[in-house]
Amino acid sequence: MIGIDHFGYTYRNRDHPVLSDISLSIPTGSMMIITGPSGAGKTTLCRALSGILSHVYTGTSTGSITIAGRDMMEYEGIEELSHTVSMVFDDADAQLIFTTVGEEVMTSLENSGLSKKEAEAELVKILELLDISHLADRAPYTLSGGQKQKAALAATLALGTEVLILDEATSELDEEARNLIFSILRTLADEGKTIILVEHMIDEAARYADSCILVKDGSIAASGTPEDVSRIIRDALPPITKRPRKAGGAALIESEGLVHCYGDLRAVDGVDFTLHKGEIIAIVGENGSGKTTLVKHFNGLLKPTEGTLAIAGMPCSGHSISVLSRHTGLVFQNPDTMLFEDTVRKEIAFGLKNIGKDQNSIGEVLAEVGLAGKEETNPRHLSRGERQRLALACVVAMGQEVIVLDEPTTGLDLAESLQIMEILMRLSDEGHGIVMITHNPGLATAFADLVLKMSNGKFIAAAEV
Amino acid sequence: MQEIMQYIPGNGIFHRIHPITKLLFTVIIVILAVMTSDLLLLGLLLVVVFLSAWAGGLGRGLTEQIPLLLILGVMLVLFTVLTMQGGEVLFTLIPAGIPFIGGGLPVTTGALLFGTILSLRFAVMLFAFQLLVVSTKPGELVTTLRQLKMPIDYTLMFLIALRFIPTLQREGIRISEAQLARGYAPGDGLMGKVRGLKPVILPLILNSLGKADTLGLTIDMRGYRRGKAETGSISVGALDGLVILAALALAAVVVASSMMLL
Numbered sequence: 039m040i041g042i043d044h045f046g047y048t049y050r051n052r053d054h055p056v057l058s059d060i061s062l063s064i065p066t067g068s069m070m071i072i073t074g075p076s077g078a079g080k081t082t083l084c085r086a087l088s089g090i091l092s093h094v095y096t097g098t099s100t101g102s103i104t105i106a107g108r109d110m111m112e113y114e115g116i117e118e119l120s121h122t123v124s125m126v127f128d129d130a131d132a133q134l135i136f137t138t139v140g141e142e143v144m145t146s147l148e149n150s151g152l153s154k155k156e157a158e159a160e161l162v163k164i165l166e167l168l169d170i171s172h173l174a175d176r177a178p179y180t181l182s183g184g185q186k187q188k189a190a191l192a193a194t195l196a197l198g199t200e201v202l203i204l205d206e207a208t209s210e211l212d213e214e215a216r217n218l219i220f221s222i223l224r225t226l227a228d229e230g231k232t233i234i235l236v237e238h239m240i241d242e243a244a245r246y247a248d249s250c251i252l253v254k255d256g257s258i259a260a261s262g263t264p265e266d267v268s269r270i271i272r273d274a275l276p277p278i279t280k281r282p283r284k285a286g287g288a289a290l291i292e293s294e295g296l297v298h299c300y301g302d303l304r305a306v307d308g309v310d311f312t313l314h315k316g317e318i319i320a321i322v323g324e325n326g327s328g329k330t331t332l333v334k335h336f337n338g339l340l341k342p343t344e345g346t347l348a349i350a351g352m353p354c355s356g357h358s359i360s361v362l363s364r365h366t367g368l369v370f371q372n373p374d375t376m377l378f379e380d381t382v383r384k385e386i387a388f389g390l391k392n393i394g395k396d397q398n399s400i401g402e403v404l405a406e407v408g409l410a411g412k413e414e415t416n417p418r419h420l421s422r423g424e425r426q427r428l429a430l431a432c433v434v435a436m437g438q439e440v441i442v443l444d445e446p447t448t449g450l451d452l453a454e455s456l457q458i459m460e461i462l463m464r465l466s467d468e469g470h471g472i473v474m475i476t477h478n479p480g481l482a483t484a485f486a487d488l489v490l491k492m493s494n495g496k497f498i499a500a501a502e503v
Numbered sequence: 504m505q506e507i508m509q510y511i512p513g514n515g516i517f518h519r520i521h522p523i524t525k526l527l528f529t530v531i532i533v534i535l536a537v538m539t540s541d542l543l544l545l546g547l548l549l550v551v552v553f554l555s556a557w558a559g560g561l562g563r564g565l566t567e568q569i570p571l572l573l574i575l576g577v578m579l580v581l582f583t584v585l586t587m588q589g590g591e592v593l594f595t596l597i598p599a600g601i602p603f604i605g606g607g608l609p610v611t612t613g614a615l616l617f618g619t620i621l622s623l624r625f626a627v628m629l630f631a632f633q634l635l636v637v638s639t640k641p642g643e644l645v646t647t648l649r650q651l652k653m654p655i656d657y658t659l660m661f662l663i664a665l666r667f668i669p670t671l672q673r674e675g676i677r678i679s680e681a682q683l684a685r686g687y688a689p690g691d692g693l694m695g696k697v698r699g700l701k702p703v704i705l706p707l708i709l710n711s712l713g714k715a716d717t718l719g720l721t722i723d724m725r726g727y728r729r730g731k732a733e734t735g736s737i738s739v740g741a742l743d744g745l746v747i748l749a750a751l752a753l754a755a756v757v758v759a760s761s762m763m764l765l
Contacts, residue, residue, distance in 0.1 A: 132717035179669040368684040376681040378705040392686035
């Protein structure tokens with residue numbers, strides 16, 4: 039059992055506590071979900087439970103945590119704790135240290151005290167369990183985000199600890215893969231392990247987990263069964279109503295038979311696609327199905343190997359990215375890929391300067407994405423949800439007709455995701471055409487005029503919703 | 504995209520010999536390259552490394568590095584020429600006809616020779632090291648280093664450095680794509696290019712720092728630093744003996760001819 043008694047924590051050099059007065063008990067053999075908006079303290083709570091706060095970081099804490107019958111401070115260090123607790127962090131890439139997936143998992147197995155022969159047998163089992171046997175000899179840099187998350191989880195499962203903590207460790211997986219992971223975790227809990235996972239998709243995880251807590255502003259705002267907490271969250275939000283379908287305007291993007299090859303691989307394999315003015319199109323599909331490769335054509339980052347593509351009436355061949363990107367804005371999956379300035383204002387001004395646009399609209403755009411008054415804040419001090427909206431603001435400010443978003447809600451809770459969707463609907467009402475890639479089928483059906491499903495580089499189903 | 508310094512699967516000589524043999528081969532070559540300052544012998548070492556690469560089926564990986572090395576070589580020669588003088592003056596970079604500064608920046612035979620030696624040394628060392636890295640699975644290399652009683656922290660550092668080279672390459676590309684999508688165009692001229700690096704380098708460094716934190720915690724939490732000593736014995740074959748003999752023979756040639764030159 040894990041017990042948390044009036045626990046609070048303040049990071050070094052910070053004025054305000056990240057966590058305050060958290061009391062909780064997690065029975066052995068149970069699975070608990072932690073949910074809440076970004077920046078609420080979920081990751082800090084995970085780090086508290088794994089002993090990182092007590093033994094690695096140098097902030098100040100109050101209260102106490104007991105794990106496996108001993109106070110956290112009684113353990114000699116993270117080294118001793120690592121026999122009992124393991125954790126999967128949200129950045130999968132940084133947790134793959136070895137040069138192949140097989141070696142990664144194998145090293146964990148050997149470290150957990152198995153003989154070489156036992157470890158080899160166990161390796162086969164774990165890779166099969168997570169459906170990544172085919173990745174055993176692959177290097178981390180060749181894997182997709184979802185594959186990396188599975189590999190990081192495999193290496194952690196291999197340690198076989200009594201307590202397993204997952205901090206948004208499934209954020210880049212598609213629906214099917216997420217359900218696979220949840221069911222594996224359920225089985226482990228039934229076998230007597232204690233599982234704690236930070237998760238935004240609580241409705242999906244609900245049928246696997248025993249309990250759920252909602253963390254807000256560093257305290258527990260609600261707790262109970264996952265269904266109860268999900269209801270509390272929903273009740274606090276305006277009801278999601280399906281928006282009326284937009285009548286088609288002028289075509290902003292038109293492609294016919296678009297093919298893109300990486301060597302022998304046909305990553306996009308004959309796609310016909312049309313986006314009209316004011317339309318929102320969602321693209322769903324498994325990891326590696328070609329979604330990102332497709333949308334990179336829409337602003338000229340990639341050129342089709344075969345087929346035709348016109349952006350705002352211009353054929354994309356013969357026009358460079360600097361011309362095409364004036365018509366299409368692309369918001370990448372991870373906002374940290376683009377944020378580099380030291381204030382929010384400068385960050386938005388960067389794009390405007392690049393295309394020679396005046397900077398009068400910055401305040402207006404920030405108000406539109408709900409970041410009014412944050413002009414002088416350092417983007418790196420914003421929460422993940424705020425950074426995502428800033429990334430969107432950087433693109434919106436440039437005023438392109440088409441806005442493409444790659445997974446705009448990764449790492450965001452439902453309320454924050456709905457905030458993004460509201461912004462997108464407003465943009466569509468103003469006449470922008472919007473394409474969003476998403477792993478969240480609920481959002482796709484509720485907010486898009488058209489949901490396209492991609493598989494092996496092709497659209498396999500088109501449903502007007 | 505070509506990944507630098509990454510393991511290439513294969514079945515050539517270098518793939519079949521024990522990592523410790525390759526390590527020894529690399530060390531011998533590097534020592535020889537540092538000790539000798541004779542152009543001919545350095546050239547010979549370069550040829551030997553190249554022939555070995557070819558025999559091991561790894562020639563292509565090495566030839567791909569030639570453009571980069573040529574640039575480095577030219578820069579090394581240029582720097583030595585600008586900062587060092589010795590021997591005869593061949594010509595001056597600023598023609599004598601120009602008033603006041605005419606006849607400045609002389610290019611001397613000594614500097615040219617020294618610059619070329621430096622470039623050759625650099626090339627030999629880089630290629631020899633690359634031969635080791637591309638033909639050895641990093642896991643095996645780590646095991647060998649552990650068997651040689653190298654401290655676990657150093658071994659992990661070495662491994663992580665190798666592992667994250669391609670990741671950083673890719674991250675750099677992703678960031679520059681994201682900035683291109685914001686209409687970013689690197690400036691003209693050298694200064695423009697340098698200033699234009701900021702939107703790419705800054706996120707790359709900041710993101711790497713975040714990664715380093717997670718990486719460190721992962722290493723601790725997976726107990727990798729428990730440093731379980733490798734106990735397996737080192738078993739080498741006939742091919743290993745052959746490679747070591749060849750390297751020693753080469754050393755003998757280099758040492759002997761250095762003596763004759765003296």
